[in-house]
Amino acid sequence: MFHAFLVKYGEIGVKGKNRYVFEDALIARIKHVLYPVEGTFQVTKDQGRVYVEAVGVFDYEETVAALQRVFGVVGICPVVKIPNQDIEGLQKEVLSYMHQMYENATKSFKVHTRRVNKRYALNSMEVSAAIGEKILQEFPGLRVDVHEPELILHIELRNYICIYSEILPGPGGMPLGTNGRSMLLLSGGIDSPVAGYMVAKRGVCIDAVYFHAPPYTSERAKQKVVDLAKKVARYTGAIRLHVINFAEIQMYIYDTCPHDELTILMRRYMMRIAEKIAMDTGCLALITGESIGQVASQTVQSIAATNDVCTLPVFRPLIAFDKEDIVTIAKKIDTYETSILPYEDCCTTFVAKHPVTKPRVDVIRRSEEALMGQIEEMVERALAEDEVIEIR
Amino acid sequence: MQAYLDNAATTRCTTRVAEAMVQAMCENFGNPSSMHLMGVKAEQVLRDAKTFFAKNLKVKEKEIYFTSGGTESNNLAILGTAMANQRAGKHLITTVIEHPSVSHPMKALEKQGFRVTYLPVDKDGIVSLEALQEALCEETILVSVMYVNNEIGAVQPIEQIAKLIKEKSKKAYFHVDAIQAYGKYQIYPGKEGIDLLSISGHKLHAPKGVGLLYINEKVKIHPLLHGGGQQKDIRSGTENIPGIVGITEAARACEQHLEEHREQLYHIKQRFVDGVQKLERATVNGRTGKDSAPHIVSVSFEGVRSEVLLHALEERGIYVSAGSACASNKPSISPTLQGIGLAKELLSSTLRFSFSFDTTEEEIDYCLQELAKLLPVLRRYVRR
Numbered sequence: 001m002f003h004a005f006l007v008k009y010g011e012i013g014v015k016g017k018n019r020y021v022f023e024d025a026l027i028a029r030i031k032h033v034l035y036p037v038e039g040t041f042q043v044t045k046d047q048g049r050v051y052v053e054a055v056g057v058f059d060y061e062e063t064v065a066a067l068q069r070v071f072g073v074v075g076i077c078p079v080v081k082i083p084n085q086d087i088e089g090l091q092k093e094v095l096s097y098m099h100q101m102y103e104n105a106t107k108s109f110k111v112h113t114r115r116v117n118k119r120y121a122l123n124s125m126e127v128s129a130a131i132g133e134k135i136l137q138e139f140p141g142l143r144v145d146v147h148e149p150e151l152i153l154h155i156e157l158r159n160y161i162c163i164y165s166e167i168l169p170g171p172g173g174m175p176l177g178t179n180g181r182s183m184l185l186l187s188g189g190i191d192s193p194v195a196g197y198m199v200a201k202r203g204v205c206i207d208a209v210y211f212h213a214p215p216y217t218s219e220r221a222k223q224k225v226v227d228l229a230k231k232v233a234r235y236t237g238a239i240r241l242h243v244i245n246f247a248e249i250q251m252y253i254y255d256t257c258p259h260d261e262l263t264i265l266m267r268r269y270m271m272r273i274a275e276k277i278a279m280d281t282g283c284l285a286l287i288t289g290e291s292i293g294q295v296a297s298q299t300v301q302s303i304a305a306t307n308d309v310c311t312l313p314v315f316r317p318l319i320a321f322d323k324e325d326i327v328t329i330a331k332k333i334d335t336y337e338t339s340i341l342p343y344e345d346c347c348t349t350f351v352a353k354h355p356v357t358k359p360r361v362d363v364i365r366r367s368e369e370a371l372m373g374q375i376e377e378m379v380e381r382a383l384a385e386d387e388v389i390e391i392r
Numbered sequence: 393m394q395a396y397l398d399n400a401a402t403t404r405c406t407t408r409v410a411e412a413m414v415q416a417m418c419e420n421f422g423n424p425s426s427m428h429l430m431g432v433k434a435e436q437v438l439r440d441a442k443t444f445f446a447k448n449l450k451v452k453e454k455e456i457y458f459t460s461g462g463t464e465s466n467n468l469a470i471l472g473t474a475m476a477n478q479r480a481g482k483h484l485i486t487t488v489i490e491h492p493s494v495s496h497p498m499k500a501l502e503k504q505g506f507r508v509t510y511l512p513v514d515k516d517g518i519v520s521l522e523a524l525q526e527a528l529c530e531e532t533i534l535v536s537v538m539y540v541n542n543e544i545g546a547v548q549p550i551e552q553i554a555k556l557i558k559e560k561s562k563k564a565y566f567h568v569d570a571i572q573a574y575g576k577y578q579i580y581p582g583k584e585g586i587d588l589l590s591i592s593g594h595k596l597h598a599p600k601g602v603g604l605l606y607i608n609e610k611v612k613i614h615p616l617l618h619g620g621g622q623q624k625d626i627r628s629g630t631e632n633i634p635g636i637v638g639i640t641e642a643a644r645a646c647e648q649h650l651e652e653h654r655e656q657l658y659h660i661k662q663r664f665v666d667g668v669q670k671l672e673r674a675t676v677n678g679r680t681g682k683d684s685a686p687h688i689v690s691v692s693f694e695g696v697r698s699e700v701l702l703h704a705l706e707e708r709g710i711y712v713s714a715g716s717a718c719a720s721n722k723p724s725i726s727p728t729l730q731g732i733g734l735a736k737e738l739l740s741s742t743l744r745f746s747f748s749f750d751t752t753e754e755e756i757d758y759c760l761q762e763l764a765k766l767l768p769v770l771r772r773y774v775r776r
Contacts, residue, residue, distance in 0.1 A: 350774075352775075
């Protein structure tokens with residue numbers, strides 16, 4: 001019965017003169033996610049509303065699912081769109097709509113009319129009353145409550161008429177591409193894909209970097225990260241995934257520095273490399289999935305010691321999240337199942353039995369001095385061999 | 393250089409096999425159950441295949457059943473006989489070193505009220521005959537023992553086991569998982585006292601997705617799949633003619649070159665074992681002589697994680713397995729390696745190398761040379 005959707009957006013509405021930038025970005029994203037969906041769609045902006053209209057046959061479930069992945073969308077209302085007509089005709093249409101949607105329902109309701117077409121014979125209050133009256137006659141289970149109704153039936157009078165009552169939730173946030181680009185440090189774990197998703201939700205485009213260390217990490221571990229990036233890309237749009245071979249650097253640190261500082265030192269070099277790629281590719285910030293105290297390398301001291309090497313802002317959207325909450329989001333965005341596949345990543349390969357948990361920045365810097373002279377070349381080499389995978 | 397040394401996981405489909413299959417798919421593509429000429433032609437192919445295997449195994453044509461592979465053959469043999477004979481008894485016997493396609497159906501039967509005895513093995517992976525003698529009882533309806541173990545290449549004393557079973561029990565059937573053995577050994581179920589025998593195509597240079605189960609005509613068995621009643625209602629489903637053509641063609645080649653290829657494999661294996669014994673802190677598990685399978689060698693490398701060594705070899709074009717390939721995408725401790733009493737620290741330091749008739753001395757030497765280079769490096773970088 002539905003061939004059109006009214007897309008509600010939240011925060012964008014309160015923007016000032018640049019509001020069109022956000023609306024256009026939203027429309028562009030909607031068109032993008034609908035591209036692979038079965039059907040032909042028209043996406044239009046009409047007096048502060050975005051409409052998606054299907055032309056001919058289309059897959060309803062797929063369409064809704066696609067729209068629910070568009071950041072900036074707060075709600076999606078499946079709409080019945082009919083030609084402009086007088087109140088008697090409209091009453092008939094509304095009753096048929098109500099029969100299909102709420103046969104035998106017991107609910108309180110109200111009718112809410114928006115009269116954009118100022119030439120309509122009745123005013124909005126009169127339309128609401130006329131329709132409410134008919135509904136009351138026809139549906140014994142429904143009663144009117146204008147203050148806290150369980151069901152709001154919306155009637156919009158334009159050059160045509162829209163009827164809708166359902167609002168399906170969208171993800172919220174801001175349309176992609178309205179907030180620059182950032183580089184996500186993507187491991188194979190549960191957290192980093194969620195971190196990428198959360199920052200992207202604020203309108204930020206995402207690129208990613210993954211560190212592998214063959215033969216200590218396998219081809220399957222890399223494939224897992226590619227699969228995760230694909231899942232995240234369903235929300236964030238295309239991701240350029242940089243795969244960096246970290247083995248040589250890792251071995252050199254292993255040979256040269258105190259073992260309990262290995263993880264911190266490794267992470268400092270990962271941040272340096274990620275930042276270098278970010279700067280070279282126009283990313284304005286880094287994103288990590290760190291959460292305070294989750295593991296030894298994520299204590300406040302450790303995060304400070306890692307952060308010490310960065311000049312770009314580092315976004316850590318999960319910083320105060322408990323693991324359970326992260327898992328909930330990971331399940332929602334369908335990355336969890338992939339994340340828990342048991343392939344070794346390069347952070348865990350050589351992790352010390354008792355790594356430092358309260359590193360001091362000055363001590364770490366001093367340990368790092370032992371690496372100087374040779375490690376720069378290794379970093380250069382790793383960067384030069386950057387393997388770029390386009391994820392879409 | 394490349395060296396595919398994982399032939400116990402799967403083998404390359406030979407061109408001859410592939411060509412025969414293309415013919416069966418694109419030209420003689422009929423359904424053997426169709427009443428018209430195309431069906432008759434396809435049925436003829438099926439008959440020829442059964443004739444070949446009947447001769448090859450010295451059994452009757454009607455005792456050959458084609459399946460989707462080793463897992464189905466083992467499942468049909470175990471679940472099918474258990475279901476059909478449960479009134480005669482609810483006791484089954486198997487070993488601790490079986491492939492999951494045997495041990496898991498056994499576990500499933502345990503949940504349904506069957507009792508299963510898991511026979512221990514010695515340090516070479518050979519099943520204990522004393523334990524078998526003790527386990528056999530009035531209630532026993534099935535004994536399932538693999539011919540060649542897939543992880544360490546141990547060869548079981550099949551004839552002795554069969555003799556013991558027949559002595560102590562009239563009704564117990566003997567199922568042999570010969571998936572790693574067929575094509576390496578000439579097996580005659582009648583002579584060796586085997587009632588059910590599982591064979592898989594893709595271990596013989598045929599494709600995945602086809603296998604065979606020999607079922608002695610006296611065996612009472614229930615089908616797992618119900619449908620059109622093909623293969624005497626024991627295995628419904630349109631026969632996989634291309635696959636059947638493939639496995640038959642591959643088995644023909646095995647038969648023709650059996651002795652020659654086995655000698656060649658033993659030669660290759662000996663060369664590899666000799667080389668491994670020169671490596672530091674590397675030990676071969678189980679027997680290595682002609683009383684072991686000609687194509688499988690299990691080696692423990694002390695102080696090296698098998699996964700890392702495997703990937704390091706992979707980087708050099710050498711492909712091997714850690715444990716058995718079917719189970720190795722979820723790292724778990726191998727019951728076979730535990731069964732032979734391998735030291736705990738070696739369980740996750742063990743690789744399997746498996747050869748085929750087309751494995752060359754150069755490939756073996758290349759693998760040994762790379763191992764010698766890799767081991768000291770990998771032993772230096774370990775978790776501390």
